[in-house]
Every structure is written in C-alpha cells, then in structure tokens.
Amino acid sequence: MPSVYVKTYGCQMNERDSEAVSAQLVARGHTLAANEQTADVVLLNTCSVRDLAEQKALGKMQSLIGVAKKQKTGQKFGFLGCMAQSRGAELLEQMPGLDLVIGTQKFHRTADHVEALLAGTARRVVDTAEEAGSQNTIREHLVLAETPGTPGEIRPPSVPAQISAFVSIMQGCNQHCTFCIVPSTRGEERSRPIEEIVAEARALVARGVKEITLLGQIVTSYGKRDYPVVNGRGAFVQLIEAVHAIEGLQRLRFTSPHPKGYGADLIEAFARLPKLVENAHLPVQSGSNRLLKLMHRGYTRERYLEIIQQLRTSKPGIGVSTDIIVGFPGETEEDFAETLSLVEAVGFDMAYVFKYSPRRDTPAAALPDQLPDAVIEERHRRLLDVVNAVGIAKFHALVGRTVQILVEGPSRRNAARYEGRTRCNKIVIFDGNERHRGQLLDVRIERVGTFTLYGDPAVVGLDNAPPSVATDPAI
Numbered sequence: 273m274p275s276v277y278v279k280t281y282g283c284q285m286n287e288r289d290s291e292a293v294s295a296q297l298v299a300r301g302h303t304l305a306a307n308e309q310t311a312d313v314v315l316l317n318t319c320s321v322r323d324l325a326e327q328k329a330l331g332k333m334q335s336l337i338g339v340a341k342k343q344k345t346g347q348k349f350g351f352l353g354c355m356a357q358s359r360g361a362e363l364l365e366q367m368p369g370l371d372l373v374i375g376t377q378k379f380h381r382t383a384d385h386v387e388a389l390l391a392g393t394a395r396r397v398v399d400t401a402e403e404a405g406s407q408n409t410i411r412e413h414l415v416l417a418e419t420p421g422t423p424g425e426i427r428p429p430s431v432p433a434q435i436s437a438f439v440s441i442m443q444g445c446n447q448h449c450t451f452c453i454v455p456s457t458r459g460e461e462r463s464r465p466i467e468e469i470v471a472e473a474r475a476l477v478a479r480g481v482k483e484i485t486l487l488g489q490i491v492t493s494y495g496k497r498d499y500p501v502v503n504g505r506g507a508f509v510q511l512i513e514a515v516h517a518i519e520g521l522q523r524l525r526f527t528s529p530h531p532k533g534y535g536a537d538l539i540e541a542f543a544r545l546p547k548l549v550e551n552a553h554l555p556v557q558s559g560s561n562r563l564l565k566l567m568h569r570g571y572t573r574e575r576y577l578e579i580i581q582q583l584r585t586s587k588p589g590i591g592v593s594t595d596i597i598v599g600f601p602g603e604t605e606e607d608f609a610e611t612l613s614l615v616e617a618v619g620f621d622m623a624y625v626f627k628y629s630p631r632r633d634t635p636a637a638a639l640p641d642q643l644p645d646a647v648i649e650e651r652h653r654r655l656l657d658v659v660n661a662v663g664i665a666k667f668h669a670l671v672g673r674t675v676q677i678l679v680e681g682p683s684r685r686n687a688a689r690y691e692g693r694t695r696c697n698k699i700v701i702f703d704g705n706e707r708h709r710g711q712l713l714d715v716r717i718e719r720v721g722t723f724t725l726y727g728d729p730a731v732v733g734l735d736n737a738p739p740s741v742a743t744d745p746a747i
C-alpha cells in the first residue's frame with residue numbers, strides 16, 4: 273500500500289487538520305510513512321498567518337522536489353491548508369514537480385486526490401473550492417467558494433490512543449482583524465452542533481483521552497448565530513458545560529479565544545467548572561488604543577486590563593498568556609511603549625511575540641508607514657526581553673511548590689524521563705515510567721530549565737483522584 277508522509281508547518285489548527293487527513297488516509301488503506309524519504313506521497317500542511325511558515329514550507333518543498341527529481345523516486349508532492357487555499361493554482365505554476373494543492377475546505381477529498389495521482393488518472397490537481405469540471409485538469413478556483421456545512425465533513429478523526437486531544441468546534445473567523453489572512457483562508461465562521469462535538473469528545477474519552485482542547489480560530493464566538501443565550505450563558509459556555517459533564521474527562525482547555533469573548537459567563541465558568549483549567553489565552557496584539565483600533569480588535573487597553581482583573585478575581589492564580597504583534601504599520605515609539613507597559617502591568621505567564629508580516633489582500637498590508645525590518649527587529653528584541661524576564665520569574669516562583677500534572681508520556685526533550693503539563697500548561701519533566709502515563713500526579717518542583725520545570729513525584733499513583741490539598745490547582 274502506498275505510504276504518505278504528512279508534515280505540518282504552523283498552528284494547532286493545522287496540526288489538528290493533519291491528524292484528520294492522516295486518519296482519512298489510514299482509513300482508506302494507506303500507511304503513514306515515518307519520514308519524507310520513504311514516503312510515496314509527501315503532503316505539507318501549511319499555515320499562512322505569517323510569512324515565515326510559508327517560506328519554510330516552500331523551501332522544504334523545493335528541496336524535496338529537487339532530491340526526488342535527481343534520484344528519480346517518482347514521489348508525489350502536495351500542499352494542504354491555508355497557504356494552499358490562498359495561493360491555489362499559482363503554486364503549481366511556480367513549482368514544477370508539485371502535484372497537488374488542497375485548500376482548507378477540501379481536506380475530506382485528500383484521499384481521493386492522492387489515489388487519483390498515484391493511479392495516473394489525475395496529473396496535477398488544485399482543489400481549493402467547490403467542485404467544477406474534472407480532476408485531471410488544473411483548475412483555478414479562487415479563494416473560498418464556501419461550502420455550507422463543511423465543518424461536518426472535516427470530522428471525526430480516528431486519532432491513535434492519546435492522553436490529550438483536540439476537538440475542532442468551528443471553522444473560520446468573522447472578526448476581520450486588519451493584519452490577518454484567516455478570513456480569506458478559512459472563510460466565515462461555521463460552528464459544529466453541540467451534540468456532535470460532545471459525541472466526538474465522549475468517544476475520545478472512552479478511548480483513554482483525559483484532556484480535551486476545544487479548537488477553532490475564534491472559539492469564543494462559537495455558536496453565536498445557532499444557539500440563544502440561556503440563563504445569561506452564551507453558546508460557548510453552554511458547549512463547555514456539555515463537554516465538562518463527560519465522565520472520565522479530567523481537563524478541559526480551549527484555543528484560540530478573542531479577549532472580547534471573555535464575558536461574565538465565561539469568566540464565571542472558570543470559578544465554577546473544576547475541569548476547566550486555570551489558563552486563559554488573551555491575544556492582546558498591542559497595548560496602544562490607536563493601534564488596537566487600526567487593527568480592528570474591538571477592545572481598548574482599559575477593557576483588556578479589566579478582563580484580566582475579572583479573571584484573576586474569579587480564579588486567583590489563573591495563568592494568562594497572550595499574542596503580541598510588533599511593527600504593525602505606523603507603530604510609533606509611543607505606541608510600542610504602551611505595549612511594553614501593558615506587558616509589565618499584566619505580568620503574562622507566557623507571551624508569543626510576532627514580527628508584523630504583511631499578508632496578501634489584508635487591509636494592513638495596504639496601509640502607509642510599513643516599518644523598516646530593522647525597527648521591527650529591534651522592538652521585537654526589546655519586547656522579548658521584557659516578556660521573558662516576567663515569564664521566567666513566574667517559573668522560578670514555582671520552585672518548592674507542589675503542582676498537579678497530567679502525564680503525557682516520555683519527555684520530548686529527554687527520552688529517559690517523563691513529562692506532563694500543569695493545569696496552567698507548563699511542562700514538567702520528572703523521573704517517571706509507563707505506568708504514569710495518563711495519570712494525574714502531584715509533583716514537587718525542584719528546579720527550572722529553559723521554559724521547563726523539573727519535578728519530583730510527591731504523591732504517586734493518584735489515578736483520576738482530585739488534586740490533593742497540598743497541590744495548588746492554579747499552577
């Protein structure tokens with residue numbers, strides 16, 4: 273049977289899509305290759321939120337095609353995902369040797385296209401929008417002819433037994449932040465029904481999954497048009513409650529939310545629902561009201577700080593992380609200083625700092641005053657210094673304390689050890705073994721590595737037990 277290698281460049285959403293595509297290929301009798309060299313078909317699933325992921329994937333593809341040509345391997349190559357969606361047929365034109373381009377609405381057709389290529393019934397395929405014509409001609413379907421109901425077609429995956437799993441709850445985004453390419457690569461918001469999501473989550477838990485992360489581009493907007501507010505609780509909180517009720521589930525997370533989605537109902541849910549971990553991601557993007565407006569973010573610095581305050585009141589010790597963009601067009605030194613002061617004021621546990629990258633057909637790419645790279649680089653470094661200093665101090669504050677981790681398996685950094693995550697999503701490495709996998713374990717933090725904690729199991733074998741009194745759950 274032909275083997276396929278699927279590699280992901282980019283975000284969790286893409287990781288999740290790659291899992292679903294892999295499951296589809298396996299269900300159709302293909303095997304998953306261990307690496308690019310041994311695969312009959314190589315698929316790169318690529319994010320286009322920032323230019324870096326695109327460039328990496330393009331470079332990788334170029335070199336794979338080069339090697340395959342030289343060694344006459346006869347391998348087939350394809351791009352999946354956001355970049356495939358936004359660049360479409362242009363990719364085939366620019367890259368001789370590329371065989372397949374599949375957009376974000378068309379993952380469910382991956383196996384069909386792969387088989388057609390391998391059988392020789394299709395030569396080169398672009399599938400980025402609704403069907404028209406035959407498969408063996410190159411079709412230029414421009415971005416996003418939306419298919420109603422497509423979210424249903426993307427599920428459900430048959431992922432291998434694992435401790436922590438993603439469940440896709442929605443696709444697309446209607447926020448239209450001026451820097452962001454997602455509305456054109458993923459389209460309008462479409463939410464899956466609550467029952468369908470709960471059924472998928474329940475099946476995962478029955479297979480041993482202990483932690484579920486609800487996944488979407490803007491999860492806090494989940495189901496707004498589909499479900500009425502009930503007792504002051506919006507659709508997203510109703511969904512959280514329904515998944516939270518699944519017996520055997522230990523932890524519930526979600527990503528990525530929008531700050532404006534942290535209404536009173538969600539903030540209160542953190543205090544009320546014990547499986548909802550104390551970890552909130554609130555992508556702020558900038559500390560300057562002027563830039564927040566230009567970015568079309570829908571909140572002010574003051575409102576943002578108020579939400580953080582409310583979260584910390586509802587759930588003391590909650591971990592707070594963020595995304596920040598430096599060098600948005602027209603960002604002045606004063607705007608940047610506002611971002612620095614916001615970072616200091618909040619004290620984020622973690623912040624992902626991105627250099628602004630102009631994306632095609634986004635309003636920000638057409639703004640005047642695009643900043644020189646050198647300015648962006650310099651601000652990026654300054655901000656990282658502040659972010660890291662705050663984040664590292666938070667790690668050091670944990671030394672000597674006992675935290676609850678969910679053990680995921682052998683450590684990715686040190687195969688001789690095991691690792692798990694705290695409820696606040698920090699990785700803890702400890703001396704464990706296979707019997708710890710999937711267990712909730714109390715560990716005492718001994719020391720700090722580079723964004724990692726090293727722990728010693730304080731109480732072993734707490735399978736499924738609630739955290740002991742010694743544990744501070746909010747870590």
Ligand code: 5AD
Pocket residue numbers: 321322451452453555557595596597626627628629630631
């Ligand atoms: N340039 C830089 N960063 C971006 N992001 C989204 N679009 C861009 C862009 N054009 C960042 C935002 C977002 C994260 C997923 O990626 O910070 O929250």
